[in-house]
Amino acid sequence: MLKEKLLELRQQALSTIDSADELKALQEAHVRFLGKKGPITEILKGMGKLSKEERPVVGQLANEVRQLITARIEEKRADLEARQLEMKLESEKIDVTLPGRKTAPGSHHLLASIIREVEDLFIGLGFSIEEGPEVEQDYYNFEALNLPKDHPARDMQDSFYITDDILMRTHTSPVQARTLEKHKGVGPVKVICPGKVYRRDNDDATHSHQFMQIEGLYVDHKVRLSDLKGILTVFAKHMFGADREIRLRPSFFPFTEPSVEMDISCFRCGGHGCNVCKGTGWIEILGAGMVHPNVLRMSGFDPGEYTGFAFGMGPERIAMLKYGIEDIRHFYTDDIRFLKQFYRA
Amino acid sequence: MLVSYNWLQDYVDLDGITPEDLANKITNAGIEVEHLNYPGEGLKGIVVGKVESCTQHPEAEKLNLCQVNLGSETVQIVCGAPNVAAGQKVPVATVGARIAGNVKIKRAKLRGEVSNGMICSLDELGFDHNYVPKEYADGIYVFDDEVPVGTDALPFLNLDDALLELDILVNSAHCMNMIGVAYEVSAILDRPIHLTKPQVEEADQRASENIQVVIADPKKVPYYGARLLTGINVKPSPRWMQLRLIAAGVRPINNVVDISNYVMLEYGQPLHTFDYDQFGSKRVLVRNAGENEEITTLDGQLRKLTNEDLLITNGEKGVAVAGVMGGENTEVSAATKNVLLEAAVFDSISIRRTAAKLQLRSDASSRYEKGIDRNRVVSAADRAAELLAKFADATVLRGVVDAGERTVPDRAITMPWQKINQVLGAELTLEEITGTLKRLHFSVETEGCAMHVSVPARRFDVTIPEDLVEEVGRVYGYNHIKATLPEGTSAHAALTPYQKARRRVEVLMEGTGLSQVYTYSLTTKESAASYAVRNQEAAPTQVIWPMSEEHAALRQSMIPQLINVVHYHLNRQMPNVKFYEIGKVFLPVAGEARPAEEEHLAGIITGQRNERTWEGEANAVDFFSVKGIVETLFDALGVSSQVSYRPSNRSGMHPGQTADILRNGDVIGYVGALHPGVEKDNDLNKTFVFEVALDALIRHGEPGITYQGLPRFPSTTRDIALVVKRKTAASDLDRVIRKNGAPLLHSLRLFDVYEGPHVADDEKSLAFSLVYQDPERTLTDDEVNAVHEKIIKACADEFGAELRG
Numbered sequence A: 001m002l003k004e005k006l007l008e009l010r011q012q013a014l015s016t017i018d019s020a021d022e023l024k025a026l027q028e029a030h031v032r033f034l035g036k037k038g039p040i041t042e043i044l045k046g047m048g049k050l051s052k053e054e055r056p057v058v059g060q061l062a063n064e065v066r067q068l069i070t071a072r073i074e075e076k077r078a079d080l081e082a083r084q085l086e087m088k089l090e091s092e093k094i095d096v097t098l099p100g101r102k103t104a105p106g107s108h109h110l111l112a113s114i115i116r117e118v119e120d121l122f123i124g125l126g127f128s129i130e131e132g133p134e135v136e137q138d139y140y141n142f143e144a145l146n147l148p149k150d151h152p153a154r155d156m157q158d159s160f161y162i163t164d165d166i167l168m169r170t171h172t173s174p175v176q177a178r179t180l181e182k183h184k185g186v187g188p189v190k191v192i193c194p195g196k197v198y199r200r201d202n203d204d205a206t207h208s209h210q211f212m213q214i215e216g217l218y219v220d221h222k223v224r225l226s227d228l229k230g231i232l233t234v235f236a237k238h239m240f241g242a243d244r245e246i247r248l249r250p251s252f253f254p255f256t257e258p259s260v261e262m263d264i265s266c267f268r269c270g271g272h273g274c275n276v277c278k279g280t281g282w283i284e285i286l287g288a289g290m291v292h293p294n295v296l297r298m299s300g301f302d303p304g305e306y307t308g309f310a311f312g313m314g315p316e317r318i319a320m321l322k323y324g325i326e327d328i329r330h331f332y333t334d335d336i337r338f339l340k341q342f343y344r345a
Numbered sequence B: 001m002l003v004s005y006n007w008l009q010d011y012v013d014l015d016g017i018t019p020e021d022l023a024n025k026i027t028n029a030g031i032e033v034e035h036l037n038y039p040g041e042g043l044k045g046i047v048v049g050k051v052e053s054c055t056q057h058p059e060a061e062k063l064n065l066c067q068v069n070l071g072s073e074t075v076q077i078v079c080g081a082p083n084v085a086a087g088q089k090v091p092v093a094t095v096g097a098r099i100a101g102n103v104k105i106k107r108a109k110l111r112g113e114v115s116n117g118m119i120c121s122l123d124e125l126g127f128d129h130n131y132v133p134k135e136y137a138d139g140i141y142v143f144d145d146e147v148p149v150g151t152d153a154l155p156f157l158n159l160d161d162a163l164l165e166l167d168i169l170v171n172s173a174h175c176m177n178m179i180g181v182a183y184e185v186s187a188i189l190d191r192p193i194h195l196t197k198p199q200v201e202e203a204d205q206r207a208s209e210n211i212q213v214v215i216a217d218p219k220k221v222p223y224y225g226a227r228l229l230t231g232i233n234v235k236p237s238p239r240w241m242q243l244r245l246i247a248a249g250v251r252p253i254n255n256v257v258d259i260s261n262y263v264m265l266e267y268g269q270p271l272h273t274f275d276y277d278q279f280g281s282k283r284v285l286v287r288n289a290g291e292n293e294e295i296t297t298l299d300g301q302l303r304k305l306t307n308e309d310l311l312i313t314n315g316e317k318g319v320a321v322a323g324v325m326g327g328e329n330t331e332v333s334a335a336t337k338n339v340l341l342e343a344a345v346f347d348s349i350s351i352r353r354t355a356a357k358l359q360l361r362s363d364a365s366s367r368y369e370k371g372i373d374r375n376r377v378v379s380a381a382d383r384a385a386e387l388l389a390k391f392a393d394a395t396v397l398r399g400v401v402d403a404g405e406r407t408v409p410d411r412a413i414t415m416p417w418q419k420i421n422q423v424l425g426a427e428l429t430l431e432e433i434t435g436t437l438k439r440l441h442f443s444v445e446t447e448g449c450a451m452h453v454s455v456p457a458r459r460f461d462v463t464i465p466e467d468l469v470e471e472v473g474r475v476y477g478y479n480h481i482k483a484t485l486p487e488g489t490s491a492h493a494a495l496t497p498y499q500k501a502r503r504r505v506e507v508l509m510e511g512t513g514l515s516q517v518y519t520y521s522l523t524t525k526e527s528a529a530s531y532a533v534r535n536q537e538a539a540p541t542q543v544i545w546p547m548s549e550e551h552a553a554l555r556q557s558m559i560p561q562l563i564n565v566v567h568y569h570l571n572r573q574m575p576n577v578k579f580y581e582i583g584k585v586f587l588p589v590a591g592e593a594r595p596a597e598e599e600h601l602a603g604i605i606t607g608q609r610n611e612r613t614w615e616g617e618a619n620a621v622d623f624f625s626v627k628g629i630v631e632t633l634f635d636a637l638g639v640s641s642q643v644s645y646r647p648s649n650r651s652g653m654h655p656g657q658t659a660d661i662l663r664n665g666d667v668i669g670y671v672g673a674l675h676p677g678v679e680k681d682n683d684l685n686k687t688f689v690f691e692v693a694l695d696a697l698i699r700h701g702e703p704g705i706t707y708q709g710l711p712r713f714p715s716t717t718r719d720i721a722l723v724v725k726r727k728t729a730a731s732d733l734d735r736v737i738r739k740n741g742a743p744l745l746h747s748l749r750l751f752d753v754y755e756g757p758h759v760a761d762d763e764k765s766l767a768f769s770l771v772y773q774d775p776e777r778t779l780t781d782d783e784v785n786a787v788h789e790k791i792i793k794a795c796a797d798e799f800g801a802e803l804r805g
């Protein structure tokens, strides 16, 4: 009797479990068949009424049925949980090709990037960074640089004067004179001087009344022109590529003697000639020279004991060459569409 | 300076050296050849023809039918030039020829008559019309009779030449003449120079009988020489001279004027010719002009002089502004018979000042300004006399009448010859060094370690040993010098604390989305005066001669220029922009011409804080998002605890949305919204700005870092909401809470501000989160409660604050 009932219960339970399609139904089946008031518990409770022969048989069968139901429920639970997880994952599916939430950083100005690159290179070579006033005394801007009043290379028309004696500096060279003076005749002096300078020019594609300069100065015992050549070679390769070569051409600046212009082999054509180098294979990059003894003397250095070199370059020119920028005014118009292009510069 | 390759061959053998080679060598030795032009480039098929006959075209009054002998044949050419005539030898562009502008000449029919080519004007052969002599300006060019018919015409027009345009800097003024260039090329090529001494046949009559020279101030006029030439026949100068002048960019006028120009080009010595019969006396007196003394110059202008200007006079009245321009009263004309020729030396500074003041920069004045060869003055006068005798039929009176020093000695420079190697970093032998100097025609003697160099006066730019280093270096070639690295003391280098902090400011600004800009320091007077962080009492610093109103005064703030940048973007449909600038502002100092310079940081932000995306709406920039940028900066620089804010009323700013930024009580900047009126005037949307004095913020770099161990005991967090009057500043509550919470109050954060129906109309509720902590132990509730109560009581006492229920 009980045996039949157990077998029927087994059948019932398994079909209920199999038809359960969610965890809740499964839980109900568990309570219904295996709970404390469930039929199997009832049967086990009623075992005492059975004969000695029947008892172990029914007992064993009841246990078997319970184990089978338990196992089937666990099996089904795992199955349902897996299905549920799968559904959850499915429901959480997103279009991963949609754009992410970006923070849009601002861009560093291209000229600032170039200046920083030059600064970092020269710091590595043992140069400090010196800055000076943009409104300068005539003395530092001209006289201390071997450009006495009435020197033909000096033209009042080219400078923004504030008074007869005060002007917007026309180059960063006055920082040289000020730095030398500060060292009171004792070397070494090894500095890079970046900054804004001003000339009385009409703004057009190649002229700007305000622009940047970076000046370098190295004064010590026994500094040679060949050292200048060495340092400038390092600079050229760093800024324009490892295969660059340089050449020095004689030139004239009042504050250096001898004076040179530095050309680099064209980075576009490698020296064969193209429109960047105007067919010459060489591009003029900067002016340089050995510090004029008058400049050393005026700033308190003994030219018999010390020599030095100086060089000056224009970050705008470097930027224009490097990126093929056609108009110097872009640097000061500050169009965001221009600025953003040099985010990585 | 335009240098004719053909002319240069008069002095130096250029065999085997192409114009390109020459240009490169000159450039590499220090004088940049800016352009190399071939004036005959592209011309083809131009021959010398002879007009055998010339008759009027039957159908056209202004055209002529010319039978032109081209050597191999005689062809008919229709010619419209008014100056064509039988018997002339002319340049003919034959059928198939190319003339200037790459125009091809074809056989043509003009009003029924065949034309087999074209008789050319100089313009048609590519000459610049400005330099074409007047006699050929409106018609064809006519050769002299020596030119052989049927040959290529180009060499006879110097169109087989190459022109090198030299960029003459201050130190290369010695190459502002052909002889100077010849010396340079001779040194560069290491080839000899051929110079011929002028041959002057003088008459018996002495010039000194007719003229006398007096210099008032020998310091300003070291030398003045005069020659007298009589019986002159004014006419066009010879073809070769005209062509050389044209090549050099000088328009031929007549033989007298041309010869003085030609000698200036050749010798570098400016010459002046006076019509002797108009001179008005037998005495040249060179003196300073009187104050306001007047003279009418060659160009017909009445010039008013000062006593700084040098004037050539006839003893009484002015006849020329010395070295700058002659007077109209003594100008050489077609009728001139007798000429007084001046070859003088004037003080360069004086000439420079006068030329600048009168705005009369001429070939002559620029040579005086940059320097002339003191030892070539008399030779130049002789050369002119030689040419005037030859080409103007002049009789040269005996002698040069002069005052001052005719010649100066060579300059002696003594130096240890090894200095050249020391400065260059080269290893030249003594022979190489002296050899190089001798190529430059400097004489050299050595004596042990010392080298005595005597430098001729024509090289007035070489005065000190370093100049000789340069001469050797440039002629030897810097390319032969090996690159080395300095052997001196190795120096430690790093950014200064300020420079380092400034770089961090840049990184931070860019991290918060602001892009860096550079604007101009010079702006309008109005802009320059506005938006200064600290009120400026004096007017902005101004430049004396601004280029324009736009760049007339120095900015005291960067905000006005940043407003312009935003305006620019709005005009181009870019309404959401954020910029910052780091730069100098210029603050006037009482009693000083120079302003104080301060480095400031300024920012401007307008439009949406973030772009609108597929997820949802964008948020407009507001005061607190901009203030947040400034606060982030101060946090990052470690100075937030020293910074406070207070409401501010500033011109150009929104009176209710602007705060001064103070550091330890001093105003160092401000942040806020632009005044709506300013926004309207500049077509701006709602725009926020800030400006901070970086000097005041990071002059000594950033504060150091003090490490604190991690807390080992838990903290207790309590929130309170305080109801206060609306006008109560949150920062004041913050200050009182911190003061009363110390030392257990570890941190404080405002997390809610409420105004609305749940509080009174004039009240607001501020909710703070307070974190209590003791590094040494766990706090008990009683301990926390005690401090908490103290804080609440202090707020009640100071602000009437009540706990919100």
Ligand SMILES: [Zn+2]
Pocket (backbone or CB within 6 Å): A266, A267, A268, A269, A270, A271, A272, A273, A274, A275, A276, A277, A278, A279, A281, A282
């Ligand atoms: Zn190239």
